[in-house]
Amino acid sequence: QRARELGIKMGVLPTGALNAITDVEGVKVGQITLLEGENVRTGVTAILPHSGNIFQQKVPAAIYIGNGFGKLAGYSQVEELGSLETPIVLTNTLSVPVASDALIDWTLGQAGNENVRSVNPVVGETNDGYLNDIRSRYVKKEHVLNALAQAVGGAVQEGNVGAGTGTVSFGWKGGIGTSSRKLPQKLGGYTIGVLVQTNFGGVLKIDGVPVGEELGQYAFKEALDKSSDGSCMMVVATDAPLDARNLKRLAKRVLLGLAQTGGIAANGSGDYVIAFSTANRILHETPQATYGATYLHNDYTSPLFMAAIEATEEAIVNSLMMAKTSSGTQGHKIEELPKDKVLELMERYGRLKK
Amino acid sequence: QRARELGIKMGVLPTGALNAITDVEGVKVGQITLLEGENVRTGVTAILPHSGNIFQQKVPAAIYIGNGFGKLAGYSQVEELGSLETPIVLTNTLSVPVASDALIDWTLGQAGNENVRSVNPVVGETNDGYLNDIRSRYVKKEHVLNALAQAVGGAVQEGNVGAGTGTVSFGWKGGIGTSSRKLPQKLGGYTIGVLVQTNFGGVLKIDGVPVGEELGQYAFKEALDKSSDGSCMMVVATDAPLDARNLKRLAKRVLLGLAQTGGIAANGSGDYVIAFSTANRILHETPQATYGATYLHNDYTSPLFMAAIEATEEAIVNSLMMAKTSSGTQGHKIEELPKDKVLELMERYGRLKK
Amino acid sequence: QRARELGIKMGVLPTGALNAITDVEGVKVGQITLLEGENVRTGVTAILPHSGNIFQQKVPAAIYIGNGFGKLAGYSQVEELGSLETPIVLTNTLSVPVASDALIDWTLGQAGNENVRSVNPVVGETNDGYLNDIRSRYVKKEHVLNALAQAVGGAVQEGNVGAGTGTVSFGWKGGIGTSSRKLPQKLGGYTIGVLVQTNFGGVLKIDGVPVGEELGQYAFKEALDKSSDGSCMMVVATDAPLDARNLKRLAKRVLLGLAQTGGIAANGSGDYVIAFSTANRILHETPQATYGATYLHNDYTSPLFMAAIEATEEAIVNSLMMAKTSSGTQGHKIEELPKDKVLELMERYGRLKK
């Protein structure tokens, strides 16, 4: 069950209808889970900003790098041009190339793109190499194309699914998580949705409760280890009319949400935030030199920042709450977060809301 | 009383002896408080990395900008050259120029600097204009020079003092706060100290307890307002042998500590982190083309990151716990955090350690 | 005489009417020259983006740092918010604080700014300490306020004037220079104006002719020296409707213009570019959450980039051509570029156009 269903209610702002990134109208998610034998524990999660031809109708976007020990593809062009021209694909570290190649295939193959000779695929990753035999690179082009093909709106699967199939977070099984916030009308009425692929560590807190300490599992408890390495990929979508500059600022706040869960952005962590807005489209073909657009003033961005922080915290917690114990390659096994104990702690620390 | 004295113990790592930035050997702090009549509520806080001629013996340094709505002086040269050549001075927004000028005076006037014709003063600020008649610019050169002159090691005054005299945080009186961590030998044995000037907002949490919500005071509760604007200046010092690149990474983690307190880095917030290391000196006169130095490997930085996060959280909380109710210009008044209620909440939420 | 008047015609694009930054409609320049006795060789150059209340009607802006060994004030807020809220003031290195203070005075004092409590002064500098007794800090607030007060459109004085009074470039007397380009209608018809304060070095080329080599004066000819240190402040204005992101890109190209003159952006050089657009205004008071604006598409920016490169090259050359031999503090003397020899070289290398 998701955190909120269990009475764990993080933050002060209301969620969207689904409490998912898909609350941002038009956003779709598709996931392929690869789970076979004892070695294959990986997958693909694709996020589409809209249902049209994304290359021809780009969306404003930005990427913030919390800690750059990672292999994300597509950073520099998003930063330079302020736009996203492909779906976002998440997968494992060594499968970034194949996923990039698949996004090129997908883009070249779309009607209207017959003359496209340059594509900037955006692919994020975390390293699932503890449970997954990552060196064998099980992800193939067709997996990525399938994830794209079956992307839909509506509820998003969480936990050991898609790109989160083999990930580990705070020493427990991590995975995919999502959450959203819907600002009250007086604060603009915008929706913010976050989706995360959790594979990082630190000293776990849930809604402020010191779960990691209480359960005796946290970074550097015994010695210097690399258990807090890993990574966290975060995608934040909004229907607020932000330009690339303010999307970058929004993306930076997502790290503050990660911090709420006790994440420390360790040396070996690849912590990236990809932000996009669905409110404006940037046309690939621009017969006119100029365009008119409506954007949000700087002064009105702060509630969006707060919403992104809350949704990120909750998305990360959801990824942990929805994940299941998993064994994998080389006999490795990762336990899920002991939900009963967690709820007991939440109760003891006065954080269960009924 | 400081948080820890009251039984509020944030984080899992031990503090230094003083639980202050001055636990980093050689670091000194000097503060001048300007508090007169009803209009003057401001001051100066100076941090010296060592007691020698800082211009001639620079220290490795970096500055991270969490949100750049601020007037910090000295950013670009620190970033380009990776070093700090003056003390760090904190003051109010409109007094950055006078403080910069004073740092130039101070540097030009030191023995050995007779031929110096270029100085990069580093001055941070927050806006105390709610309690202080900031437009009148009460800070004068001599205040800054006095703060520098009387800088000492040892315990650091907190709350309504120095550059924190007139600041407001989370709707309560903010101010100066400090804290430190001393890593166990197995994690390197290094000391990390943080000093903050708090003047920002969000949804206050203390050690994970939802103090802001419980006390009914948090950002955007009623409507879009700018109460969460403001700023937070953060200084992090360490004796770990970090180069400028890893100091920049350390500085980034300080924002994660701010996040733990519920800070949201609002649009109008100037959130800057200045990081320096006392372990190496960079000589101004360099007769040799090359220098030998000892640095920490990337792989060993994560515990320092965690320590910085913890010390930042605690420094911010200390700034609030040590601040006192203050009235100021135009009849404005800001209450201090109601410590009794806070302790009651900490107790209720199971966070008081005795 | 200016380069073009002498038959030196750099680039392929036409200039504006004045071949000056003031060709961008509304832009005004004011300069105060401080030249007294043998020690005072400094001054102030102010650039105003428009004649209204700049704080209340900010303009989109960006700053690019070519090499950050400098003390420019105002960087982080321009970058964060994408706007400029004061005039730009250029002066000497140690006078940045007083100029910043003067800009605060000027802003606080304007009608309509009675409640302003935060101002981000933008001040650039180069180090004129070879000819000017810079440690004495001769620039006072009134000089800056006077420069602002007397700013006008029309032709701009060049050479040993304002902030260029005491500067040195490529070993010859540098100073203030300006130039502009007006794009043909088919390329958008926009105007680009550049103003520079030259105080840097390298291997001087004028319109591709190896003047430095021919005259036997260039960086590191004899040994490692710091003669190529110094700095170059560059301001680029346009009436093209660029947002902050594209202004940043435009600013980056200005360094390519500096490169055309043989500049090397030496270690000790503070090379900063401040870019702004007069096409849109960003209101300080924004009752509406959103605003509509017209911007230029990325795809149409390249001619502006080329124009900025050309105008920068020519502005730098103008600063040298218009400068006069000057002696100053400590008996130092800097020769002007020997114009006769230069013209002879231009002729010999086939570059004089009549």
Place this chain on the structure above:
Amino acid sequence: QRARELGIKMGVLPTGALNAITDVEGVKVGQITLLEGENVRTGVTAILPHSGNIFQQKVPAAIYIGNGFGKLAGYSQVEELGSLETPIVLTNTLSVPVASDALIDWTLGQAGNENVRSVNPVVGETNDGYLNDIRSRYVKKEHVLNALAQAVGGAVQEGNVGAGTGTVSFGWKGGIGTSSRKLPQKLGGYTIGVLVQTNFGGVLKIDGVPVGEELGQYAFKEALDKSSDGSCMMVVATDAPLDARNLKRLAKRVLLGLAQTGGIAANGSGDYVIAFSTANRILHETPQATYGATYLHNDYTSPLFMAAIEATEEAIVNSLMMAKTSSGTQGHKIEELPKDKVLELMERYGRLKK
């Protein structure tokens, strides 16, 4: 023939023995040229910093983005950690994924890397889609592996070779070019080598001579077109002991060399510089927390900057001088630079040295 062999001598510093990136001891280059029928005009160029296990013995590195309209892989990790752990591979835009995948294969397959589960391949590209049927993605893993396998020191092939097989620059056939500088002992005695893959435009100058104008071919001559789009990949190697911060600064200067040739870094250009130093190794396995290293002081970097600028200019010119007329897909044909006319111009403008 190379520029210098024809009497075109750019800059004031001496070249290395080969006037190639391979003058930096230990650096090796391998190239595979794919040229078949009328559609295949592409290839691979690989640069190896040393002959050992690069993953286990990383080198200090940095990447500077001149204009980020490109698909370079590996940026963020190089920036975060300051090191390069694979060879650098250059290829065409749509083959970045396959080249990245090949670098992963290569790295995983090396002795000593049996447990490696994370690799950061660095791959640059330019778009050869005018002559090459780029959508067909002819580059396969084996081509990349072959380029790596046959990398050698010694002279480097230039022009229509490797990743430069199908590129176009300033409207003429571009390709691979290289050059180097060897600083005199009094300036440190270090070697700087540059290798470029030219596919960009502007207003061509050779050693300051306005070749583009004279030959009537330059950007925006007739109208706004995209002929100046394209890209330039630049790699700069040195044996000077630079850390990552100073390598980033060195990389920035390479753009100034590009500017010397009349490049404008157009909107559609992907202009990236990858810099590395062979003077220090960063061990992947670091049993000690700290390391001792020798680095160059900031103050001694300027001659390296100047050397990088000169070598870049010459490398770009070499790429043009060595390229041959080529026809390709869809009947497209690109002429080589008319060398006779160029030499005539060089003569006329007084720039031929005999």
